[in-house]
Amino acid sequence: MDEGARDRVGLGWRPELAADIHMAIERFDVLEVLADNWFGASRRELSLLRALSRDIPVALHGVGMGLASAARTAEARLDAMARLVERVAPESWSEHLAFVRSGDIEIGHLCAPPRCPETVDGAVRNIRRAGAVVGTLPVLENVATLLDPPASSLGEPDWVARILKAAAAPMLLDLHNLYANAVNFGHDAAAYLEAMPLDRVTHVHLSGGRLVTTGDGVERLLDDHLHDPPDPVFELLERLAARSTMSLTVVLERDGAYPGFDVLTAQVQRARVALARGRAAAARESSVRPRSVRCAQ
């Protein structure tokens, strides 16, 4: 880890949590705000969000651009984010490696496109244009999918790595999305993590989900943001911290079925512990290696 670099942990800001967050803001290093909910806000309301960003670093998180598509992202959506970034002055903004519409069809959900060279090229074009319009590149998040996208010639880690390398963009690694895709499609989660472009990961999401079942009894893990992050997600966070040389900004996401606020702050603290354990493991390994070299001589 770079000297002076510092990991941070925060929470996704939600209206249901606003009062508790306000009263305990010192417990968080960063807050993440869902950008699309603010595109139609008044100037006065945006000024309050900007005031919040002066008290604590704020990251904007978009869900409606559909950047990872062979189709071109609409200019109006990039302009909306650009205006919000200009008014709120967040420290970063992020979006998803997903498509959300096709032609006149609005899916209303983050969907995995076919993972192929054509969507790599389309994503890179959209991301570069988004960066030019907004003024900074987005941090890009992997998505969970219940359906392995057809017409795919690339595995997910390879597809993600190609896009981020070509766009020179950072990654928001959602560890529950990674875990769900690993569980659902028969991958070892730790190996799946190692296959991702970890040198590009600057941000992390933690969330939870539940098993869902078809009428025929087929089970899949759904990333619903309505449950606590499971133990494997914290284990993946520790593993990431042991491997990464980047400072990591970790955000706990919860969209409903809220537990007591003390439960959420305990999960934030558990993330801090996982990060510290991972960093300590990396430090132990790097301190051992030079002695091994000396002994070999």
Add this chain to the structure above:
Amino acid sequence: MSARDVEGVLAALYTNAEFRARFLADPAEACRAWNLSAQEVASLASIDRAGLELAVRGMEAKRAARPRGPVRSLFALLSGRR
């Protein structure tokens, strides 16, 4: 290859129950409206039906849920108004 058209088929599958029923009955016929390669049609025909069922169920539940408005909550909170 036309990834854009594959995205179109997926979008229709996720949102249009009538199209989805036609597709599940005869995928190749249902895909005629798009400019797809034979390989793409074959891949779509062997789509993960369990995943599709669960994805559609989740999306329909999400569409049925009311959208939230966080802005007023923050304004009310920080201005002391309820």
